[in-house]
Amino acid sequence: MQSPFDEKHQHGKLQGKIVLITGDDLDKSRDVAMFFAREGADIIINYKPQEQKEAVDTVRYIRAEGCRCFMVPGNLKDTAASKGLIEKSLKPFGRIDILINNQVQSATPPLETGEQGVRG
Numbered sequence: 001m002q003s004p005f006d007e008k009h010q011h012g013k014l015q016g017k018i019v020l021i022t023g024d025d026l027d028k029s030r031d032v033a034m035f036f037a038r039e040g041a042d043i044i045i046n047y048k049p050q051e052q053k054e055a056v057d058t059v060r061y062i063r064a065e066g067c068r069c070f071m072v073p074g075n076l077k078d079t080a081a082s083k084g085l086i087e088k089s090l091k092p093f094g095r096i097d098i099l100i101n102n103q104v105q106s107a108t109p110p111l112e113t114g115e116q117g118v119r120g
Contacts, residue, residue, distance in 0.1 A: 015040035018093045022046040022076055022085070023102030030058045032102050034065070041098070042068040044089045048075045068092070 019041045023029040026047050033043045043062050047055040055071045062069035070092045074081030089096060 011038075012040040014098075017041045017097040018044065018095055019098040019100060020044045020046065020085075020089050020096045021100045021102055023100075025102070026051045026054045026058065029100075029102045030054070030061070032100055033058060033062055033069070036098070036100075037062045037065040037067040037069070040067070042093060044070050044072060044092065044096070046072050046074060046076065046085060046089075049073050 014036060017036075017040070019033075019036045021029050021033050021036075021043060023032075023046070026045075029045065029047070033045060037043055045055055045058055045062075047058075052073070055073075059069045059071055070089075072085060072088045074085055074088075076082045076085065086096070
């Protein structure tokens with residue numbers, strides 16, 4: 001299967017590294033995963049159960065780049081899923097070298113500015 005990411009900028013700077021990518025938007029996580037895969041890293045993708053099809057496609061794309069890739073389902077807003085993520089992620093490779101938390105929404109309220117400066 002040919003990857004939909006046509007540009008190849010492989011340098012191998014992350015050859016042999018294991019990257020765990022989490023996040024609440026699998027499309028953005030896929031882009032991040034492809035970047036790391038092109039540098040030679042093996043990838044673990046965390047995804048929400050309702051994103052199963054997209055996760056399977058992502059694994060295919062990464063494997064087409066010549067890297068190993070595994071999926072770990074679970075919504076990190078669920079405490080039990082969060083606690084099990086690392087344990088499940090360690091099974092395929094035995095370690096994690098890089099953690100990418102690809103969060104696209106802020107959990108904090110917007111900052112306010114005023115006469116006294118910035119307040120959160």
